Amino acid sequence: MKFGVVRFPGSCDEVDAVQAAQRVGDAELLWYADHDLRGVDAVIVPGGFSYGDYLRVGAIARFAPVMAEVERFARSGGPVLGICNGFQVLCEAGLLPGALLPNVSLRFLCRQVGVTVVNAETTWTRACEPGERLSIPVKHTTGRYYAPEPVLDELEANAQVVFRYAPGENPNGSARDIAGVANVAGNVVGLMPHPEHAVDPLTGSEDGLALLRSVVPALA
Amino acid sequence: MLIRPKAGILDPQGQTVERALPALGFEGVSHVHVGRLVELDIDDPSRLDAMCEQLLTNPLIEDYEVQVQNDLDRPDAGRPSRDAGLDALRGSPS
Numbered sequence: 001m002k003f004g005v006v007r008f009p010g011s012c013d014e015v016d017a018v019q020a021a022q023r024v025g026d027a028e029l030l031w032y033a034d035h036d037l038r039g040v041d042a043v044i045v046p047g048g049f050s051y052g053d054y055l056r057v058g059a060i061a062r063f064a065p066v067m068a069e070v071e072r073f074a075r076s077g078g079p080v081l082g083i084c085n086g087f088q089v090l091c092e093a094g095l096l097p098g099a100l101l102p103n104v105s106l107r108f109l110c111r112q113v114g115v116t117v118v119n120a121e122t123t124w125t126r127a128c129e130p131g132e133r134l135s136i137p138v139k140h141t142t143g144r145y146y147a148p149e150p151v152l153d154e155l156e157a158n159a160q161v162v163f164r165y166a167p168g169e170n171p172n173g174s175a176r177d178i179a180g181v182a183n184v185a186g187n188v189v190g191l192m193p194h195p196e197h198a199v200d201p202l203t204g205s206e207d208g209l210a211l212l213r214s215v216v217p218a219l220a
Numbered sequence: 221m222l223i224r225p226k227a228g229i230l231d232p233q234g235q236t237v238e239r240a241l242p243a244l245g246f247e248g249v250s251h252v253h254v255g256r257l258v259e260l261d262i263d264d265p266s267r268l269d270a271m272c273e274q275l276l277t278n279p280l281i282e283d284y285e286v287q288v289q290n291d292l293d294r295p296d297a298g299r300p301s302r303d304a305g306l307d308a309l310r311g312s313p314s
Binding site: 056059092098099148173 | 230275
């Protein structure tokens with residue numbers, strides 16, 4: 001089982017993501033300018049500031065050569081996880097519904113939050129229990145999940161809301177406390193919290209490992 | 221292209237500016253929205269809409285408005301040099 005973590009110009013959490021994934025399988029970096037996913041079994045689009053967040057967060061990264069391969073991989077059912085900036089990129093690329101707007105506070109937030117698993121049947125949450133509460137950090141300025149009301153209704157009806165901030169812990173004003181969503185098939189998931197920063201008790205929590213375990217057949 | 225947050229979407233940046241103005245004595249200001257401006261030269265302005273929809277805006281969260289200025293007979297008319305703003309700030313002779 002091999003994970004590939006995309007490195008864009010301006011990514012900054014790709015090494016943490018590789019090291020987190022190595023706790024459950026093999027992992028290597030994928031280069032943004034390559035048209036090649038190197039035969040990996042799952043792709044992580046990591047956090048950071050791809051292309052300096054120019055224009056809009058995630059807007060430029062979606063045109064990187066490797067993203068054409070990630071899109072093909074995702075549309076053929078391959079597991080893809082977008083974390084923070086990676087979530088923003090997947091939304092801009094049209095692989096996930098909605099968009100991320102500046103936090104209501106307009107401030108950078110960096111804190112541990114409670115995240116409830118709403119749908120434990122996606123490719124990236126199979127190792128979780130429905131309703132399970134994970135403790136995972138957020139660190140972002142542009143994390144307010146937004147979609148028009150009819151789209152939000154549709155997401156709820158299709159079980160595409162995968163994670164919600166625990167009651168009272170919505171840090172950024174996200175619609176309906178949404179912290180993460182999936183595509184209809186459930187193989188593409190994006191979330192603002194950083195599971196790759198919650199993989200060792202030394203840093204407060206290892207709850208993030210559940211997402212990575214979920215895609216490893218032997219561990220899910 | 222003038223790009224602004226879509227009506228109805230919470231615009232904390234606009235709200236913050238709106239709250240700051242009265243503090244400086246600028247009363248009677250409402251509905252403040254902060255967007256951005258993209259300027260470019262283009263041979264075929266009919267492609268601007270497609271450009272806005274595919275890259276320059278995210279149609280889910282932003283509206284845009286196109287303003288075309290035809291300077292074809294005077295290609296450099298009214299176009300400030302790239303560093304004009306900086307020069308003015310530094311007070312250097314233009």
